[in-house]
Amino acid sequence: MAVTDHSEGARQARTRSGRDWSDLVSRWSFMLPAAIILAAVLAYPILYTFQISFASLDLATFTATEWVGFENYREILGDRGFWNSMKVTGIYLAWALPIQMILGFGIAYLINVEWKGRSAVRALFLIPMVVAPVVAGGIWRMMLDPLWGMVNWFLGLLGLGNPDWLGDPNLAMATIVIIDTWRWTPFVILIATAALMALPKDVFEAADIDGANWWTKLWSITIPLLVPIIAATFVVRWLGAVKMFDIVLASTRGGPGDATNVVNLYIYEQAFRSLRFAESAAMAVVVLVLTMILTGLFLIGTRRLERSY
Amino acid sequence: MKITLQVSGIAIAAVMAGPAAVWAQGLGAEGSPVEITMIANEAFANQWQEQMVPEFQKVYPHINVVIxxxxxxxxxxxxxxxxTGPDPVYDIIIADDPWTPQLAQTGVLLDLKGEQVAGWTAPEFEWDDFYAAPLAASEWQGVQYGVPLRSNLLLMFVNKSLYEKAGLPAPTPELTWEQFFEQAPQLVQDTNGDGKVDAWAVDTYFLRDPLTPTIWQTIMNSNGGALLGEDGKAAFNNETGVAALETHKRLLEFAPPGAVSHGFNESLQAFRQGQVATMFTWGSVFKGTAVDPATTTLTPEQVGIQVMPVGSASAGAHRGIWSGVINNKSENAEAAWALLQWLSSKEGEAWQSNTLGVFPARRSTLDSTPESEWMAPVFEALKQGYEVAEQGQMWRPRTPKSDAVQQVLADEVSRALSGQIAAQEALDTAASRIDRLLD
Known part of the structure; x- marks a missing residue:
């Protein structure tokens, strides 16, 4: 009997093991096509970028010909333009992200009341996001032109002078932030609105019973409950903003001087205009690594914030 | 005209035909046409595909062309x-002025004066008929890789009406930079009497763009300066270079508000709307600026065209030539050369100039009377422009790293024009970056 039990157990184990194996095969057979495509379209370009960043590139064959170690990295360390573009990108991010987050959540909070047509207004918010960035940059460039633009014509009616939005090095960065904010604040508003609508109503009703005023409810209930969403939205926007390229290309082309020459534009120019592909690959790797480190830090910060609330 | 063109084309084809077998393989035959492919700037690719190719096929009916x-x-x-790929798609590349060295360095271009192509070239093609400056655009290290197909020069456009309103005589090609700046304050004017300035003296490239330094370069060249020295190192960070950059920057004082972010499109728009008295830009926009009412408010009588003002050495004109080159791996090299040869021949160039308004590069074409009256002053400006460009070597750097050099110049010239740094510092920085690049 014991022998029978044992052999029955072994048979069951073999059957289970066969089932597990078959399950594994069937799972992977579904995943494999996607995994291969992902590897081809994501991993290969990244690995190729790494490879040519450590090599000299033969323009006659477009292949990495000679391993040069960190030579390309040493080259970019001494490239004033690259470090300036990193600084410019930092300035842009430091202004654009907080403004978009504050405006986005602020507007969402203010419009988060029941009123007729709210859905239509929310749909209208999508318009800036679906306009191609190059088109947005071009249209803003026309609107802000001191000679023909309607913005300065309007400011002139109010006696507010004729600012050179795209020609003044300081104002040009502000202009980029304005265009980017116009384009991306609605995205933050949409997420924030959805988050606000999902907040538990009973907590607010309890606060009302306790006599809490709107400020107390905002500071002590709404914001703490929204912290995970705020943090997640910030990370999503950060990853989008760090790729800033097309709006700058269409509106200022990185100028005047190098006032708005963000790092992606600089890398593009070095690669496709100057044909310095190896050095550009090294720059791209530096930017990728820095972005990953900062994103990691933001994610850690997000988790801590979530825990503290 | 068409009959002449066809007869001449057939004559060229007959001369090039040689043995019947070569004709059948190289230039196609009834029932077995040859297809050649070309990569070109989208700005004119469609125009060529729709208008030039059918004209070419009147002469070579068995060569299909895809652009x-x-x-x-x-x-x-x-x-x-x-x-540079193992199996290139394009038989013909239409290359911008500074690109021949980069393409030639990769070893993929066909020598158009070599033995093989010489056998396909009609005797009446006459290489010597081309002005030296446009032909040199597609030459590199003594080898002729291309032919000029769409020639261009940086020239000075003049709104004669605004000069007249300012009480000034219309400028002539003898105008110097000193005279230009003497007249410039009067050209910043209120033309409709409403008390507001509505017309300015000049507009051109000022924004951060690889073509912006060409204005500074032309001013420098016309004052005897050079971009690179005999040793291939930067030779522009000197008194002449700095003075030229300051001249370029001084233009902003007489340009419309916001001009520091103006480039090709904005300056063209300002000129076509009658808001600026002069514009330094590519001559090829003349038709759309002076003739075509769909794109301009001006008329041919109002618009003058001439070389840029005279410096201490000569007048100015910066070269910008689109040349046709052939990939030496092309299996249809003979057919490709048939197209380039026809397009740059006396007949093809005259057709292109008269029908499409494209600027020629041949002496014979420029000495002829154009079919359109408005082309006559353009021809005069081009003839003088080619001469001064050749004399002052007014072109972008001739090196395989030309575009990289031009990008460095764009960065630093833009910093100087926007007032971020002084002209001397900008040129010193550019010189050091360029020397490192070319080292």
Missing amino acids: DGVPYTELLAKSMLDA
């Missing part, structure tokens, strides 16, 4: 990538 238009910013990289 792919690519945005300018991607054209060089795509051309290089394709040309």
